[in-house]
Amino acid sequence: MLKVGLTGGLACGKTFVGEELERLGCLLIQADELGHEVLEPGGEAHAAVVREFGPGILAEDGRIDRAALAAQAFGDPERLARLNSLVHPPVVRREERLIEEYAAGHPDGIAVVEAAILIEAGGRRRFDRMIVVTCDEEQQLERAMRRPGAVEADARARLSHQMPIEEKRKFADFVIDTSGEKEDTLRQTRAVYEALRRLES
Numbered sequence: 001m002l003k004v005g006l007t008g009g010l011a012c013g014k015t016f017v018g019e020e021l022e023r024l025g026c027l028l029i030q031a032d033e034l035g036h037e038v039l040e041p042g043g044e045a046h047a048a049v050v051r052e053f054g055p056g057i058l059a060e061d062g063r064i065d066r067a068a069l070a071a072q073a074f075g076d077p078e079r080l081a082r083l084n085s086l087v088h089p090p091v092v093r094r095e096e097r098l099i100e101e102y103a104a105g106h107p108d109g110i111a112v113v114e115a116a117i118l119i120e121a122g123g124r125r126r127f128d129r130m131i132v133v134t135c136d137e138e139q140q141l142e143r144a145m146r147r148p149g150a151v152e153a154d155a156r157a158r159l160s161h162q163m164p165i166e167e168k169r170k171f172a173d174f175v176i177d178t179s180g181e182k183e184d185t186l187r188q189t190r191a192v193y194e195a196l197r198r199l200e201s
Contacts, residue, residue, distance in 0.1 A: 008133030
């Protein structure tokens with residue numbers, strides 16, 4: 001079975017590419033969703049994150065207010081690194097468990113893990129191949145600002161804490177440029193899928 005990392009910067013189109021790979025037959029694991037799960041009450045990272053960042057990050061229902069947590073973490077590289085050190089290990093364990101379960105039934109399958117900071121978190125060595133999704137920074141910002149509740153200062157802060165796309169490209173086995181029309185992105189994604197299938201056959 002082939003393990004593939006799918007990464008890129010903020011609002012580059014990773015999810016769009018990942019969903020097309022899933023439609024084509026890959027297992028898609030979205031690290032962001034797993035990150036939400038481990039931060040839920042009873043999740044592996046919930047108690048540790050509340051201890052580290054204080055009860056001020058909790059909403060009335062006891063759940064972590066992600067905006068309050070982001071406000072504390074993204075303005076301070078040390079705090080962000082601390083948050084990542086608490087959240088990433090349980091997320092990776094969940095990813096590996098899902099991949100193992102999938103591999104048992106699909107030994108010739110392709111498992112794709114989508115994560116924004118996959119390379120920064122040292123994940124490159126866990127994968128057989130790496131796909132990097134790119135577009136220019138102005139497009140990233142423009143797309144990020146279309147999201148509900150988006151704040152430009154927050155989007156810029158997130159961009160500043162991510163590895164520059166040109167740096168990420170150095171780790172890529174495949175690059176998908178999403179700066180054009182959606183159909184062009186889909187064409188590139190299908191070509192990458194076919195290349196991965198040839199590797200697996």
